[in-house]
Every structure is written in C-alpha cells, then in structure tokens.
Amino acid sequence: MEGTNDYSYRPGAIMTNNVDIRSSSLFSVLDDAQIKRVMQSSHMLNLADRQSLFECGDEADRFYLVTKGQIKLFRLSVNGDEKTIDIIQPGNTFAEALMFMEQPTYPVSATALGKVQLISFDNAQFLNLLRGNFDLCFRMMGSLCQRLRGLVKEIDDLTLQSATTRMCAMLVNHMEREGESEFPLQAPKGVLASRLSMKPETFSRILQNLANEGIIEVKGQNVGVLDECRLKESAHPESVIGLEPEFNCNHQMPFHQR
Template sequence: MVEIEELRTGALLSGLTEEQLVRVACHASRLRLDEGQLLFSQGDPAERFYLVLKGQVRLFRLSPEGTEKVIEIVTPGQTFAEALMFLNAPRYPVCAAALCPTELIGIDARDFASMLRDSVDSCFVLLGNLSRRLRAMIGEIDNLALHTATSRVARYLLMKLPAGRRTLDLGMRKGVLASRLSVKPETFSRVEKKLIELGTIEVQGSQVTILDQTALEEIARLGHSQELTLMPCASAARPIREQ
C-alpha cells in the first residue's frame, strides 16, 4: 500500500492536489530492491516512472562491449523516467539498478499522463521539474567539456560537502563515482592520491575530509591545460558487473 504522505516527498508530486495524490496512490506500487538488483534494462517498455523513498538507484548505459557508463545517481525524494510518459510506446534509454538496499514507488505513467490532461497546474509543475533536470544536464555537459578529471573530482567534493562541515561521505563505491564523473577508476585513484599529497583532502574509506577548502576550490576551477601532472589511463576501465 502506497501512502499519500510518501508521494509528497517527491518534488514532482508535492504540488498535486489531495484528489490527484489519491488517484496516483491507487495506481502505484511499492518495490524493494537488494543491493545490485536490476529494476529495468535498457530497451524495456517504459510503463512506469519511479520515486525513490530510501537508498540510491544508479542509471547507466551499456556499450556494445559491456562497458558501463553511469548517467545519474538518484537519491530519496527524486523521481526518474517521468519524461518518457509523453512518448508513444516508450522504452527506457538506460538501465536502472540499486546501489544499496532501496525502496521506491512505481507510478503508472499512462494514468499519470491522462491525469495531466485535466490539470494545467500539474502540467506546469512537471515542466518545472523537467526544466531543472535539463539545466542540470547542461551543467553536466559544461563540466565534462571544460574541466579536467582533477577539477571534476574537486567540484564534486565541494558540491557534496554539507554546509558548515569539513567531512563528507561519498555514499557509493569509488568505481561507480568514477563512472559518474566520466573518469576511469585508475584515473580517479590517481586524482585522489594527488589531492592527498597536496594536503587538500584526507581519505578514510568512503569518508573524505577537506583539509584546505580554498585550495580545493582553486583546483575545481582549473582548465584542461592546468591538469595536475596526471597521466591519462591507457587501459580501458573494466565494466562493473551485477552480482
């Protein structure tokens, strides 16, 4: 049974009326995934979109060679695959799997789209959500095009650092994070080692402590020509396999 208050935790759904939330709940289902469990595969029919309640979901694509590229990490309160409801016979363009034990709600995409036809306000809520997602994707393209592997790692650490804190938890395996930042695992390890040697950060497992935030902010602004003497990896990253 899906509770209305659970639906309200999603930014996309929080603006719906009580009547609309009841309708969504009646057509929704609760799912629980174990760590590494696949939710759907690239090319599967997209009949539902999802709201994460607990845990994390990684969205990724597989190359013909089986190499995995992480597109996005979805956290509690976020929805994903909602834009597909506007396509005819949509199929998921990515795979989705749980990074850790995860609880989520599957929402009937066809019924939700039908509901939107009767509510202009709800359409604008959805458009706002999709616009924010688009801006984030543009920022991601800018990050990949204009920043080195080192600056991308530095920018990520600064972005995830809680306000007023010096320590953050990466929250995922470093291989997954490397793919999310579009760097090879070997490159990520060298960047991490270099930042440690510079006295910028300290690492204990998944815990990262920022020792010199000013220096890290400067590294985050470095252009391609200012890479910290890191050599590119010659070997291809090994694909991450489901357990």
C-alpha cells in the first residue's frame, strides 16, 4: 500500500502519472530545491477501489495530492448514514489545512473511488517550508480562503435550495468543466447523491423528472443536456429575479410525476 518516492525527479515539470506536481497551486511557487525537499519526505500510495486512506478522527500528520483516480471524503452518522463532503479530483490536494492545528485529526474519512494513486506529504516538512516562504504562505491562505467560500456556498445550497436545484447546479458545473453538452457522470450515482445530500432514490427520480421535462437525457452514466437554458434556470433561481411572476418560466417538477 505504501510505496517510496520512486518517481523521477528533474528540474522543471515534476511528472507523476501525467500530473505535474507544479500544477497544484500549492506547489507552483516552489523552486526546484524546495520541491526536492518536499519530495524527500513524500510517499507514493496506491489504493484499490474502496480502500480506506484514513478515518475520521485519525491523527493527521500528512496531507495528500491525488495523481490518479478520485478520493471520496465523507462523514458518517451514528446510524451509518454517510454524507460525502467532497470528491477530490486528480491534481488536487486535500487535508493540508490540518497542519495548522495543534493536535490535528482528520475531520472526515477518505476512501478510494476506483483505483487511486496519490502522494502523501509530511506536514512538519511542509510547515518548515512555509516558515521560509511568504509566497507559499499566501498560496496556502488563498487556497484555504477558496475552500471556505466553497463551504459557505455549500451551506447555502443545503439550506436555501431544493434537491432539484442542487442537481441542476451540479449538472451545469459538470457540463462547463467538460465543455460538452454530453458527458459521463464522474462518479457512481449513489456517491453523487450523497454529495448532493439526497438519497439514491431521490437522485434517480430527479434525473427522471429532468428527462421527462426534456431538459436532459440519461443513458446509464451518460447525461446529455438538451435544454441548457432551462437547466441553468433551474440551477440558479436568482437568474429570473426581476421578472414578473407570470413571466417566470415556471417549470414545476412535481416529485412523483411520471
């Protein structure tokens, strides 16, 4: 499970599995000597599908960069309900915020979605690096700030938006990231459901509704957006502010509609 830092090191791009480490914003401001130093305390890891990386509450002395596959971050409730907090994509780091805590423990559990390859970094090492590099500090603070904004948005979504709205917002994100109106969902539907804080049954029904409305079409894992305009309206209800009620596109989607 735990390998060594056996990837090639050379000045310039540091490639591991087609992911340039420098493309991660945290590492982009490091010079070659610094990268080398971080690398020396790093390990490459391979995880099988569903393999656990750490559990909520574990001591947190390392952080991670995903180079291949996806990592699911989640929390469990007493009765075994699972809430997926985030799905980390290749090229992104996670758990690095914890290095600033006194007695850091992971606030979430992490498991592999499919086969995953990642690199782990030693918190103490990285803290040393931070202590001599203001650019890096600012990078880090910027990244923490963005994550904060993301979570605030998330809370907004959970409290002020409906399940359908969240679904549409996700589909719009997906579409814009892919640049195509047809794309595969990047995780099993059950996982996406949990990410959107709904049950798989609800997820399925909402997709069905959107398809019945002619807004999307669904074939297995593939989604095609047929009516981008209506999808975006459903995703961002604020876009119709200012219109008179009778002029609103009022695309009601009763839950149990067939």
